[in-house]
Amino acid sequence: xxxxxxxxxxxxxxxxxxxxxxxxxxxxxxxxxxxxxxxxxxxxxxxxxxxxxxxxxxxxxxxxxxxxxxxxxxxxxxxxxxxxxxxxxxxxxxxxxxxxxxxxxxxxxxxxxxxxxxxxxxxxxxxxxxxxxxxxxxxxxxxxxxxxxxxxxxxxxxxxxxxxxxxxxxxxxxxxxxxxxxxxxxxxxxxxxxxxxxxxxxxxxxxxxxxxxxxxxxxxxxxxxxxxxxxxxxxxxxxxxxxxxxxxxxxxxxxxxxxxxxxxxxxxxxxxxxxxxxxxxxxxxxxxxxxxxxxxxxxxxxxxxxxxxxxxxxxxxxxxxxxxxxxxx
Amino acid sequence: xxxxxxxxxxxxxxxxxxxxxxxxxxxxxxxxxxxxxxxxxxxxxxxxxxxxxxxxxxxxxxxxxxxxxxxxxxxxxxxxxxxxxxxxxxxxxxxxxxxxxxxxxxxxxxxxxxxxxxxxxxxxxxxxxxxxxxxxxxxxxxxxxxxxxxxxxxxxxxxxxxxxxxxxxxxxxxxxxxxxxxxxxxxxxxxxxxxxxxxxxxxxxxxxxxxxxxxxxxxxxxxxxxxxxxxxxxxxxxxxxxxxxxxxxxxxxxxxxxxxxxxxxxxxxxxxxxxxxxxxxxxxxxxxxxxxxxxxxxxxxxxxxxxxxxxxxxxxxxxxxxxxxxxxx
Numbered sequence: 178x179x180x181x182x183x184x185x186x187x188x189x190x191x192x193x194x195x196x197x198x199x200x201x202x203x204x205x206x207x208x209x210x211x212x213x214x215x216x217x218x219x220x221x222x223x224x225x226x227x228x229x230x231x232x233x234x235x236x237x238x239x240x241x242x243x244x245x246x247x248x249x250x251x252x253x254x255x256x257x258x259x260x261x262x263x264x265x266x267x268x269x270x271x272x273x274x275x276x277x278x279x280x281x282x283x284x285x286x287x288x289x290x291x292x293x294x295x296x297x298x299x300x301x302x303x304x305x306x307x308x309x310x311x312x313x314x315x316x317x318x319x320x321x322x323x324x325x326x327x328x329x330x331x332x333x334x335x336x337x338x339x340x341x342x343x344x345x346x347x348x349x350x351x352x353x354x355x356x357x358x359x360x361x362x363x364x365x366x367x368x369x370x371x372x373x374x375x376x377x378x379x380x381x382x383x384x385x386x387x388x389x390x391x392x393x394x395x396x397x398x399x400x401x402x403x404x405x406x407x408x409x410x411x412x413x414x415x416x417x418x419x420x421x422x423x424x425x426x427x428x429x430x431x432x433x434x435x436x437x438x439x440x441x442x443x444x445x446x447x448x449x450x451x452x453x454x455x456x457x458x459x460x461x462x463x464x465x466x467x468x469x470x471x472x473x474x475x476x477x478x479x480x481x482x483x484x485x486x487x488x489x490x491x492x493x494x495x496x497x498x499x500x501x502x503x504x505x506x
Numbered sequence: 507x508x509x510x511x512x513x514x515x516x517x518x519x520x521x522x523x524x525x526x527x528x529x530x531x532x533x534x535x536x537x538x539x540x541x542x543x544x545x546x547x548x549x550x551x552x553x554x555x556x557x558x559x560x561x562x563x564x565x566x567x568x569x570x571x572x573x574x575x576x577x578x579x580x581x582x583x584x585x586x587x588x589x590x591x592x593x594x595x596x597x598x599x600x601x602x603x604x605x606x607x608x609x610x611x612x613x614x615x616x617x618x619x620x621x622x623x624x625x626x627x628x629x630x631x632x633x634x635x636x637x638x639x640x641x642x643x644x645x646x647x648x649x650x651x652x653x654x655x656x657x658x659x660x661x662x663x664x665x666x667x668x669x670x671x672x673x674x675x676x677x678x679x680x681x682x683x684x685x686x687x688x689x690x691x692x693x694x695x696x697x698x699x700x701x702x703x704x705x706x707x708x709x710x711x712x713x714x715x716x717x718x719x720x721x722x723x724x725x726x727x728x729x730x731x732x733x734x735x736x737x738x739x740x741x742x743x744x745x746x747x748x749x750x751x752x753x754x755x756x757x758x759x760x761x762x763x764x765x766x767x768x769x770x771x772x773x774x775x776x777x778x779x780x781x782x783x784x785x786x787x788x789x790x791x792x793x794x795x796x797x798x799x800x801x802x803x804x805x806x807x808x809x810x811x812x813x814x815x816x817x818x819x820x821x822x823x824x825x826x827x828x829x830x831x832x833x834x835x
Contacts, residue, residue: 314667330659330664335659336769338642338769338771340769340802340803342766342767342768342769342803343768344800344803345767347799347800348763348766348767349679349763349798350681351681352679352680359800361797361798430678434677434678434763435767437671437673438655438671438672438673438767438768439672440665440667440671468690470676471688473669474666474671474673
């Protein structure tokens with residue numbers, strides 16, 4: 178860290194199961210450049226780490242950042258992490274185990290590295306730069322393929338002992354309900370994730386109740402994406418709209434339960450589904466939560482759609498490493 | 507605070523709907539004296555505040571504490587509080603509104619006063635002196651007439667904006683279930699509080715399925731106390747035991763949901779029901795939570811019955827005011 182405190186640049190990195198993104202930021206967290214690659218995790222850890230380093234190097238080069246001005250790298254990742262060690266413990270979506278991500282990047286780029294859960298990083302991004310700027314307590318809920326959650330409490334991510342927590346997707350909202358990917362039944366993900374909604378839509382399409390959806394995507398759950406669902410609603414599939422609104426209300430019940438515990442002042446909703454249908458989700462989730470949570474705790478809560486979209490994780494991760502390096506005080 | 511830092515004494519005060527208790531502590535939080543009175547809130551605020559001050563004075567006198575050695579007073583109270591101002595906002599169980607408890611006590615005793623939620627204080631007591639000593643993150647759950655919750659995260663009580671939170675009793679565990687005192691349906695309190703259990707037991711007694719309970723307490727919900735329920739089980743009422751075990755499993759589901767969010771390392775169970783049946787509650791709640799929470803989050807959790815009993819709130823409240831006064835750091 179030879180650079181002056183005030184002019185350091187930062188890298189935010191978003192490592193996903195299918196794609197990765199490296200974004201270079203200036204000292205005020207303005208985006209200078211952004212590089213994407215496919216993850217190609219099936220080619221193995223070594224090749225994958227090479228791609229990660231390559232993507233970061235390209236982002237630095239395209240932004241014209243000299244290595245000595247690189248203050249640090251923040252990485253957001255969706256799988257189980259040892260947060261203290263910066264190790265990917267066991268990532269089923271990559272097929273990787275025990276990968277010392279932080280150590281590898283620190284050696285390669287000779288700078289501090291922070292490895293964080295991607296939803297934690299994304300919610301921290303919204304807290305620092307987006308829809309929940311400087312809130313006392315932010316609850317972030319991101320329905321997508323699964324449903325991620327995070328809580329920033331008085332400026333700090335709520336965490337377990339070296340692992341991420343706030344697993345709102347596995348809150349049981351329908352006791353004895355449908356089977357969840359985690360092996361239990363009735364988790365929020367079984368009723369309000371993109372996959373759960375897609376399965377209900379596929380059923381409706383099969384029954385002939387969602388003609389536009391059927392035309393757009395057929396009845397294969399894997400083909401029914403957030404965008405398809407939104408398009409089918411716009412085209413007039415009332416049943417699809419009912420399914421999504423019901424899912425958003427279930428989300429509202431889980432949010433109500435979490436609000437009763439955590440008393441956030443802002444609830445940020447993000448992720449693929451919300452990006453496609455922000456008004457529907459924010460309205461329906463908010464109304465359900467207001468009905469189901471305690472008045473004194475829910476009344477002060479502001480509901481908002483995430484503002485940073487795909488950049489939330491890289492911005493949050495960059496801000497986390499900058500904070501660790503004392504940029505902010 | 508004329509006294510030397512190291513030899514200050516503290517008062518912990520537990521203000522309940524029916525009774526109050528003042529306990530005097532030495533500088534090491536050893537109990538020196540303890541005074542109880544009935545609250546008699548119906549006689550009005552002024553008379554009630556007089557009783558509070560009298561009880562504190564008696565505890566000080568009986569412990570032989572000179573006023574100048576009193577470091578501070580910590581108060582735990584069950585109703586809605588403005589924590590920053592130390593004001594009882596609106597207490598249905600007392601019929602009191604807008605009572606500036608902290609201000610009154612500060613003037614009367616000329617020392618710092620902290621006003622806290624009683625379950626927050628009790629859980630803090632268990633964290634400092636009891637079943638969860640020095641844990642990174644403690645979840646306290648206290649099933650009684652209602653069900654209180656609290657979380658001590660890295661030594662600090664998780665709070666809302668000047669109000670208490672962690673309202674696990676109002677987590678919805680049976681969507682569309684029975685009516686709760688809060689006006690909503692299916693809250694944890696409707697299936698696992700002492701009142702909910704008593705109502706089920708009263709039904710069983712009415713049907714002739716709980717002969718011992720019927721003999722001990724009749725079928726009046728208000729007469730069926732935690733002790734009666736425990737006695738009926740000991741006497742052989744299998745149906746009563748089933749009811750209580752089922753309630754403890756429901757409690758376990760709520761605890762599982764909270765563990766998924768907060769990743770505590772210790773869950774402390776306390777309150778009247780648990781005091782009467784600690785093994786049953788800890789075992790059944792733990793087993794249910796282990797089935798229903800995410801493995802990586804629930805595996806490290808230690809379950810324990812509260813150790814401080816009736817003293818938890820006064821000990822925690824005293825420790826809170828001592829901490830505020832810098833005794834500990």
